Amino acid sequence: MGKIALAIMIAFLASCNFFFQTQVSFENSTSSYTFLAIKIGSVDDETPLAPNQQTSFAPIGQGSYYLYTKGIDGIWYQWPAQQPIAAGYSYTIIFSVDSTTNNLTYSTYVALEQ
Numbered sequence: 340m341g342k343i344a345l346a347i348m349i350a351f352l353a354s355c356n357f358f359f360q361t362q363v364s365f366e367n368s369t370s371s372y373t374f375l376a377i378k379i380g381s382v383d384d385e386t387p388l389a390p391n392q393q394t395s396f397a398p399i400g401q402g403s404y405y406l407y408t409k410g411i412d413g414i415w416y417q418w419p420a421q422q423p424i425a426a427g428y429s430y431t432i433i434f435s436v437d438s439t440t441n442n443l444t445y446s447t448y449v450a451l452e453q
Contacts, residue, residue: 359427359451362396366433372443373411374434379422380404393431401426406445408434422447 365377367388374388382397406418424430431448 361399361401361424361426361428363399363424363430363432364394364396366393366431367391368433368435369443370436372434372436374408375411375413376407376409376415377432378407379432380424396429399424399430406432418445425449427451 363379363382365374365384365388367374367390369390371390373390376383376385377388377394378384380399380402382399384394384397386394388394401424403421403423406422407415408418409415422430422432429450431450432445433448434443434445436442437444
């Protein structure tokens with residue numbers, strides 16, 4: 340790759356955080372678990388998230404945040420690792436059940452905001 344093309348690519352990627360909105364949504368891909376509320380950073384979603392449902396995207400600032408969920412037992416759970424959020428990207432946090440352990444888990448799908 341030429342130096343000019345590389346410089347253009349680096350400039351484009353660096354500018355993404357200026358032109359694209361950083362946002363997050365949640366997807367519940369479990370078959371039986373309902374979340375009563377989900378919090379991460381400035382996003383505080385108190386709308387129940389039923390199985391096989393997804394929220395719309397909400398704006399969030401860049402940083403590293405703990406994820407909190409409240410289940411039907413009414414108890415808030417703080418997930419053990421912080422979720423890094425980089426400026427200019429869309430994050431979908433997908434909740435599922437691990438088929439081996441039957442534990443609730445999540446994964447993160449990251450995409451450049453369009």
